[in-house]
Amino acid sequence: MTVLGAGEKPLIEVKGLAKHFPVRQAGLLSRPRMLRAVDGVDFFIARGETLGLVGESGCGKSTTGRLLVRLYEPTAGQIRFDGVDVAGLAEREFLPYRRRMQMIFQDPYASLNPRMTVGDIVGEALDIHGLARGKGRLERVHELLGRVGLNPDHAMRYPHEFSGGQRQRIGIARALAVDPEFVICDEPISALDVSIQAQVVNMLEDLREQFGLTYLFIAHDLSMVRHLADRVGVMYLGRIVEMAPKEDLYAHPQHPYTQALLSAIPVIGGRGRGSRIVLEGDVPSPLDPPSGCLFRTRCRYAEARCAEETPVLTEIAPRHWAACRRFGA
Amino acid sequence: MTTSQELLAPSRGAPSGTEAPELLRLEGLSTSFFTHVGEVKALRGIDFALREGEAFGIVGESGSGKSVTALSIMGLLPHPGRVTEGKVLFRGENLLGWNERKMRCLRGDDLAMIFQDPMTSLNPVFTVGDQIVEVLRLHRKISKKEAWERAVDGLRLVGIPSPEKRARQYPHQFSGGMRQRAMIAMSLACEPSLLIADEPTTALDVTIQAQMLDLMNAMRSRIGTAVILITHDLGVVSEVCSRILVMYGGQVMEEASAEDLFDEPLHPYTMGLLRALPGYGGKKRGQRLVPIPGSPPDLLRPPRGCPFVERCPRALRICRERPPRLYGLPRGRRSACWLHDDGAPEALRLGLRKGAIG
Numbered sequence: 001m002t003v004l005g006a007g008e009k010p011l012i013e014v015k016g017l018a019k020h021f022p023v024r025q026a027g028l029l030s031r032p033r034m035l036r037a038v039d040g041v042d043f044f045i046a047r048g049e050t051l052g053l054v055g056e057s058g059c060g061k062s063t064t065g066r067l068l069v070r071l072y073e074p075t076a077g078q079i080r081f082d083g084v085d086v087a088g089l090a091e092r093e094f095l096p097y098r099r100r101m102q103m104i105f106q107d108p109y110a111s112l113n114p115r116m117t118v119g120d121i122v123g124e125a126l127d128i129h130g131l132a133r134g135k136g137r138l139e140r141v142h143e144l145l146g147r148v149g150l151n152p153d154h155a156m157r158y159p160h161e162f163s164g165g166q167r168q169r170i171g172i173a174r175a176l177a178v179d180p181e182f183v184i185c186d187e188p189i190s191a192l193d194v195s196i197q198a199q200v201v202n203m204l205e206d207l208r209e210q211f212g213l214t215y216l217f218i219a220h221d222l223s224m225v226r227h228l229a230d231r232v233g234v235m236y237l238g239r240i241v242e243m244a245p246k247e248d249l250y251a252h253p254q255h256p257y258t259q260a261l262l263s264a265i266p267v268i269g270g271r272g273r274g275s276r277i278v279l280e281g282d283v284p285s286p287l288d289p290p291s292g293c294l295f296r297t298r299c300r301y302a303e304a305r306c307a308e309e310t311p312v313l314t315e316i317a318p319r320h321w322a323a324c325r326r327f328g329a
Numbered sequence: 330m331t332t333s334q335e336l337l338a339p340s341r342g343a344p345s346g347t348e349a350p351e352l353l354r355l356e357g358l359s360t361s362f363f364t365h366v367g368e369v370k371a372l373r374g375i376d377f378a379l380r381e382g383e384a385f386g387i388v389g390e391s392g393s394g395k396s397v398t399a400l401s402i403m404g405l406l407p408h409p410g411r412v413t414e415g416k417v418l419f420r421g422e423n424l425l426g427w428n429e430r431k432m433r434c435l436r437g438d439d440l441a442m443i444f445q446d447p448m449t450s451l452n453p454v455f456t457v458g459d460q461i462v463e464v465l466r467l468h469r470k471i472s473k474k475e476a477w478e479r480a481v482d483g484l485r486l487v488g489i490p491s492p493e494k495r496a497r498q499y500p501h502q503f504s505g506g507m508r509q510r511a512m513i514a515m516s517l518a519c520e521p522s523l524l525i526a527d528e529p530t531t532a533l534d535v536t537i538q539a540q541m542l543d544l545m546n547a548m549r550s551r552i553g554t555a556v557i558l559i560t561h562d563l564g565v566v567s568e569v570c571s572r573i574l575v576m577y578g579g580q581v582m583e584e585a586s587a588e589d590l591f592d593e594p595l596h597p598y599t600m601g602l603l604r605a606l607p608g609y610g611g612k613k614r615g616q617r618l619v620p621i622p623g624s625p626p627d628l629l630r631p632p633r634g635c636p637f638v639e640r641c642p643r644a645l646r647i648c649r650e651r652p653p654r655l656y657g658l659p660r661g662r663r664s665a666c667w668l669h670d671d672g673a674p675e676a677l678r679l680g681l682r683k684g685a686i687g
């Protein structure tokens with residue numbers, strides 16, 4: 001695991017990142033309301049490190065990932081990549097950075113163009129960035145397919161001829177085509193069967209080792225995140241509520257939300273156990289978030305003060321951050 | 330009224346000690362889809378049985394035939410699917426011989442099913458309360474007023490706050506988790522003997538899933554409904570079910586009590602599934618996962634022998650030629666693998682550490 005050395009700069013550093021989507025509601029005021037999908041997020045990822053990002057559906061994980069590769073324009077905040085704030089760059093200036101960061105998507109069916117051959121899907125990024133042509137391009141495509149456990153014959157075929165696990169490999173080969181340093185994996189295994197998940201996870205680990213890749217690994221499967229990540233951030237309603245090295249987070253979760261999330265994981269041999277913390281109700285709408293602490297509507301420790309003050313991330317133990325008034329923030 | 334505290338108390342699976350009477354038995358059930366490219370043999374000879382009040386789990390990867398099993402039992406197979414062989418015995422009567430009218434009376438009354446997507450069961454144009462009333466009045470001779478009261482009680486029972494108000498709302502006014510609860514309230518309105526739940530929590534977040542699993546456990550111990558819980562998540566079945574059936578390629582691979590299955594899987598496929606999980610068994614943190622190589626068989630051309638043969642690290646020559654039978658093993662276990670056969674090489678033989686092969 002990588003720990004930032006003294007004076008060393010992280011590969012990724014995000015400060016105050018926000019994305020508010022305008023949402024028009026039928027029959028209501030004509031002025032759109034703002035949906036705060038991501039609302040003031042800070043984190044860094046050291047070179048070679050894997051940061052896991054977890055949280056319930058709709059809490060802003062994918063939006064965060066998409067902001068990093070500028071699939072969305074941020075509403076506010078900085079995204080430093082290798083020391084440079086890329087959030088403010090013009091499209092043309094951003095292109096060299098786009099090559100260095102790639103994204104793997106959740107749905108291996110929807111993310112591949114059904115009318116392109118696998119060879120062209122993988123080769124397309126080479127063309128965009130002018131990295132290889134002619135015979136060199138073909139060789140590179142074959143090499144990439146080999147690297148993800150497919151074979152050269154597969155280049156001529158179409159996505160629908162492949163299984164879910166194989167399609168995810170194609171997506172990974174496409175991301176690797178441009179020799180990225182940073183890869184955002186947005187739920188790369190959620191759509192796959194258990195037996196196939198392990199194939200893909202092992203491959204992501206091998207590639208990380210081989211090429212020194214840095215990952216942002218987004219997932220809702222908390223046990224897979226525990227397996228793959230070095231540090232884990234927990235999101236709730238567009239904010240990070242806790243962030244810690246994984247051993248620490250899983251052994252000593254501090255934020256009431258993290259505690260509930262971890263205790264909700266179904267465990268083998270867990271029948272009839274009575275110790276689970278069951279959260280009441282659902283996540284509130286990000287169109288109409290609660291005042292003060294965003295988690296207070298479901299928190300078993302909530303008190304009057306929680307409605308007034310918004311807790312900020314505070315370092316409560318070395319490298320362990322949490323945002324809750326119980327930790328003096 | 331039952332407090333949520335009582336409702337959420339842990340329950341313990343099948344009634345212990347005395348054996349409840351048998352409720353459902355599948356005998357050699359085979360189902361195919363006759364598509365334009367050929368016959369997809371989705372199920373090939375499924376056998377299992379469950380008792381009243383039992384919590385029975387079916388697990389397997391996608392395409393293993395879990396949903397087709399459920400739909401075959403319910404008589405809800407879509408075109409071009411058809412049961413080609415076997416029996417579905419519900420309280421001893423073969424449902425496959427029943428006509429649609431008779432089946433419709435049974436469904437929603439003594440035999441209920443819930444799906445992954447609650448909107449397949451809830452109608453968007455009627456209030457949630459009216460929908461439950463309709464189910465009740467279809468199967469029970471009761472007044473509208475009484476049915477409405479029962480519907481409200483049902484919503485309260487599944488933990489929907491202010492049920493009188495909620496009963497007058499439409500499904501779209503409910504959150505995802507509340508819809509799932511409303512669907513459970515509707516399916517349990519007539520207190521069925523058997524509830525088949527096909528991936529009821531797959532689309533849900535873990536926190537909502539935990540609410541659902543607790544609710545299903547609570548309702549089961551309250552009404553005494555037997556449950557067939559279908560899922561691909563081994564943790565989920567493990568939280569609810571006392572007995573588990575493992576399917577693969579349209580066949581039964583293994584059946585055992587939940588404790589036994591996870592403690593000592595006997596079939597190479599079950600072993601593979603468990604080893605692929607992070608943190609299972611003695612696996613240390615950070616240790617590599619052990620994937621199952623390859624992918625499931627194509628049921629247009631199902632393998633002649635064992636469906637797992639292409640991916641099995643222990644396969645023998647015979648596995649390719651002939652399908653193994655389901656061997657009966659001690660502790661009421663069953664497993665379909667040639668390595669349980671007396672004729673298998675001694676050194677490779679698979680059996681219980683604790684007992685001899687039966």
Ligand SMILES: Nc1ncnc2c1ncn2[C@@H]1O[C@H](COP(=O)(O)OP(=O)(O)OP(=O)(O)O)[C@@H](O)[C@H]1O
Pocket residue numbers: 021022035036037038055056057058059060061062063064220286
């Ligand atoms: N293009 C968009 N326009 C409007 N709202 C959006 C858009 N994209 C996302 N949102 C909203 O932003 C919030 C965060 O969405 P996001 O996709 O980041 O969630 P997530 O954490 O990735 O969830 P999941 O686990 O379901 O993938 C949600 O409320 C979502 O509905």
Ligand SMILES: Nc1ncnc2c1ncn2[C@@H]1O[C@H](COP(=O)(O)OP(=O)(O)O)[C@@H](O)[C@H]1O
Pocket residue numbers: 362364369370371389390391392393394395396397398407408409410628
């Ligand atoms: N409507 C259909 N037409 C053709 N084949 C089908 C249909 N529904 C299911 N199948 C096939 O039946 C097999 C079992 O499917 P299913 O029971 O849905 O699996 P699962 O275990 O994932 O629920 C699969 O091979 C599937 O492709």
Ligand code: SF4
Pocket residue numbers: 255256257293294295296297299300301302303306311323324325326
């Ligand atoms: S600030 Fe209050 S409501 Fe928020 S997590 Fe802490 S105790 Fe709970």
Ligand code: SF4
Pocket residue numbers: 596597598635636637638639641642643644645648653665666667668
């Ligand atoms: S029958 Fe043969 S191929 Fe099938 S699981 Fe047993 S050993 Fe493996």
Ligand SMILES: [Mg+2]
Pocket residue numbers: 061062063186
């Ligand atoms: Mg997402």
Ligand SMILES: [Mg+2]
Pocket residue numbers: 395396397528
């Ligand atoms: Mg299914």
